[in-house]
Amino acid sequence: MRKQQRFLLLIVGLSLGLSVLIGYINPQKVFGQIALPDEETLFARRRAEVATNFVVQPPTRPLRPVERVRRDTFGDVGITPVSTVAQLDKLVFPSLPNSVKERELEGSTFFTTPNRIEDGFGSMAMQTRCAGCHLNNLESVPNEGLLTGTSTVSRANRSTTTNFSFVSGDTQVNGGRAPGRRLDPVNPDGTADLNRRSLATNPELRELDAINSTGRTAAFTVFGDFNASASPVIFDALNASSPSGQDFGGFLQHVRPPSEELRARFGLDCKPDAIPSVAEDRNLIGFDKATGKSASGFRRAITELAGPPYIGRGLIEAIPNQDIENVSDPNDIRGDNSSLRTTFFQCTGDCVTGVTNTIPQNVPSGREDLLAQGLGRFGLRANGTEMMQFIVGGMFGSLSMTNRISPFEQNIANPAIAPYNAGCRNEIPDPELPVSRPFSERNFIRSLAPPEFGRNLLAVLRAKDPSRPLPGNNPAARVQRGAQLFGVDLVAFSNRMIPGKMPRGGDGLDPNAINQSDRMVGCVSCHIPVQRTGQSPAVGDPSLGPDSQALIDALSYRWAPIFSDINIHRGPVIDVERNAPIPRDPFLVSRADAFGQRPSGNNVATFMTYDLMRNFASDSFTNVRGTATGDRFRTPPLMGIGRVGPPFMHDARVFLSILTRDTTPAGTVTTNRDATNEPLVVRNVDEALLAAIELHDLPAPDDSKTSTLPGGGCPVPPGGKVVNKLGYDGSLTSSDKIVVDYGPSPQNVICPPYNSPLSTTNRSEAREAMARFRSLTRDDQRAIIAFLREL
Secondary structure, eight states: OHHHHHHHHHHHHHHHHHHHHHHHHOGGGTOOOOOOOOHHHHHHHHHHHHHHTTOOOOOOSOOEEOOOBOGGGTTOOOSSOOOSHHHHTTTBOTTOOHHHHHTTHHHHHHHHSOOOGGGTOOSSOSOSSGGGGOOGGGGOOTTSOOOOOOSTTSOOOBSSOOOHHHHSOBTTTTBOOOSSSOOOOBOTTSOBOGGGSHHHHOGGGOTTOTTTSOOOBOOEEEEEEEESSSSSOEEEOOSTTOTTSOOSSOEEEOOOOOHHHHHHHHOOOOOOOOOOOSTTOGGGTTOBTTTTBOTTSEEEEEEEEOOOOOTTHHHHHTSOHHHHHHHOOTTOOOOOOOTTOOSSOOOSSSSOOOBOOEEOOOSOTTOTTOOOOEEOOBSTTOOBSSHHHHHHHHHHHTTOOOBTTBOOOOOOOOTTTOGGGTTOOOOSOSOOSOTHHHHHHHHHHHTBOOBOOOHHHHHHHTSSSTTSOOSTTOHHHHHHHHHHHHTBOHHHHHHHHSTTOSOTTOOOSOTTOBOTTOOTTOGGGTSOSOEEOOSOTTTTOGGGOTTTHHHHHHHSSEEEOOOOOOOEEEOOOOHHHHHSSSOOOOOEEEEEOTTSOOSSTTOOOEEEEEEOOOOOOOOOOOSOOTTOOTTEEEOOOOTTHHHHOOOBSTTOOBOOOTTTTTTSOEEEEEOOSSOBSEEEEOOSHHHHHHHHHHTTSOOOOOOTTBOOSTTOSSOOOGGGEEEEEEETTSOTTOSSEEEEEOOSOHHHHHSOOTTSHHHHHHSOTTHHHHHHHHTSOHHHHHHHHHHHTTO
């Protein structure tokens, strides 16, 4: 008996040793997916966690710096499915054991694998896989240090602006059109071929010509009718639950259904969603072109939204509720100390009046699709209390695939009013996905760590005194200067980011690493550098397995470099653009590349640029609006921004694509101490970041320093208006075109004088911070950008 036991131990030992050896040589061959618990066990967990509303209490233990992933390989997982532990090692917290990662592979594989119609991939879809909304790596410019892989940490791509005169389509025969018919080179079998994208296979679509065709982007469109005069306000999503009884297939415009596959397999005729015209919408009867409203107070609203990088979402989930709520300052009571403060505005504090978004209950209690309610943390408008809302929302909204947490199919437009999709239906019985799928995907997203900081920022943080000015104009000194201008207390930030630097008794400095004695530009008022975490809501989740404590430890009681207050803030508003029934058509402006390389002598190269809209407000919402208004968006976290790169902003409008960088890049104007409204052509990451900063507010008013270079000055459209190709009747041949008219003094609408009433109402909460930024020299502005690139 004893010999038999020794023999078994020997066999086990040899097997373990062989496994470890093979794993060392090729880890992909050893570790695979581990099945999650059965559905009833997961649903018992689901009911319990929803009941808590994911409320997080303040930490009760000492805090530690957050773990970070090696920067030079962060996110470089390739463009095919993320299905191995070796790939996860480039994304998740380094301390996680393989047993936890193996329970995430089901989710990571699903997120990055194209789906098949036989498995329920929907008749109404936007992409073939979740990662289809995260393809910016495929268009990133070379030699900028940007990630190369497609995963949850990449973001939506954009090559041009979007032309809704073409994307809207018609509801009678043809349906809508996609802004890029096929963006993703990966097939359901996991193979990839860049030549299979529609740019190569369908050149007649002219996707990169956003003047005469659709344009090209993975940003998705939300549409509906908004009535601000109703009490409470009404957003009619124009779907099956429309209060007006009009099911036009809203609120999401699904533009990439697998039409050919559905026709071949089921004989279906499924077309992209169309957006109804003004003339056929009952809400818009008596439409006033001057106000953009109907007789009943409704107006059309269309918003593009873009998938952000999902970095550090498990850390955001663990921020104490009170920390997020305490930042809110709706009455602008709190000010800030700044040596750069301007006198342009009459704000009582710092002009920043952020608020939290409060999420109501979505369905009656007891239903399996009940979501958590309360404090909004997730989503571009902080319109979700929990991650699961967006995980099942993506499966449902983008892929039209159901599970018990999200059991209903996407609605197809009612053929009685929109017959273009009369031949389309859903064929696969519901639910199409097991509950383990969203649980595993959530495990995966919770585990995504921020990348290590860039080497120049690390050099600053590892110094004995990070605040001591570094000599010269070397890269580290520039990054140090940029961080200080941003408003960061570098000593406090260093103590909370570098293990072992926090003094035993604490440092007595600002817990968020804000320099309260001089916030300088004041970026930190919204982009709070450090947030603390309490105990992660992942505690007790059976889907994580017996080693779940490893992930709990990675998320709980940490100092995390979120660079966000998780509040929503009012952005810049141009009323005529906000109220237009469709976004203005794109147009090109010849702009001098004032910041680029001079090809010869002092000559400045010029480019035809797609002009970037400066209005942020739009009153179309997803199915959960909460208390957000159309002019408010959540402060985006900045973790990994220098590694992930552009496009930037909630709709990816600030784009930088290798496909258009040298032909028709993005363009706008920017202001610094020496020049007002200088032309800005986005041809590298620095210029993209500068444009993203500049778009935080309406442009500066022209003055004696206004640039005379081509494309300089207040960015007024030619003639002060944009005549769209689409008519109010929804046709491209209409004689009654939709016109976005900026009025007799368009420069006062787009670049209002600082002392004007319009400036008070329509400039953003960032107007004071932006005035400070624009008072800086070009070098100091670039120092802030250098700092951002190190995050």
